[in-house]
Amino acid sequence: MIDPQRHGPWAVIAGASEGTGKAFAKALARAGIGSILIARREKPLSDLAAEIADETGIECICAAIDLYAPDTADHIIKTAGDREIGLFIVNAGGDPEGKNFLDLPVENWIDQVNRGVLAPLQCCQHFGTQMTARGKGGIILVGSGACWGGAANMAAYSGIKSFMLNFAEGLWAELQPKGVDVLYAALGTTDTPELRRFMAAKNLPLPDDLADPEAVAVRLFDEIGNGPVLIWGQADDEAGRLPMSAAGRRTRTLAIGQATKRIFGK
Incomplete structure (x- = not known):
């Protein structure tokens, strides 16, 4: 559960x-936590900040940052400044392409790696260091069910999501004993404006079972x-069509950590 004392x-x-x-920003504001809102377009951010201030009285800070750029993390860290960041959420990471890997210039895929891997890693290093020094905090990496395996039209996307899944599990094993929560969210199809724009551009109908933000x-x-x-959509101990449940992956992560102590030490 989000706790302002732990995650604020x-x-x-x-x-x-x-x-x-x-939805994250509004829920955090209701819990008394202010957010540094980051995205490429400034007006939706400022509109959201004003809406949150009107509804809750909580201040939010807006920063229009190109999340695809190689220096994204530098801008995020500079914007945060000396504020105490108790929660870092990586929520940018949809696939705007929906194309085969060879059908686009490699620069398009490099941009996705910058946004989906490199910037999150740099920010997790920065904010995670501060959180462990305080003995509290949280990191949420919003991912996708694409993490479970590759498929046509999303070779790079599924690879990025799979990397972040494994990164989150390892980071959790390292930071959880130090008081920092880490959670990778393998979401299903969610009803977002980005999804609606993508489906409209492809002239496809919306799925029936969209999750509510x-x-x-x-x-x-x-x-x-x-x-x-x-x-998403499964209980902690439920595997469904997957080889392993979330609880099973937790047990596996801890077991591998115990086994590798002989090699890496504590």
């Missing part, structure tokens, strides 16, 4: 202008202390 007084949300990012925010915040993985 400030959160950083990368990908905050709409959809789940907007507000429900996603509530579930993730309820489960933040139950890392390292949340599988």
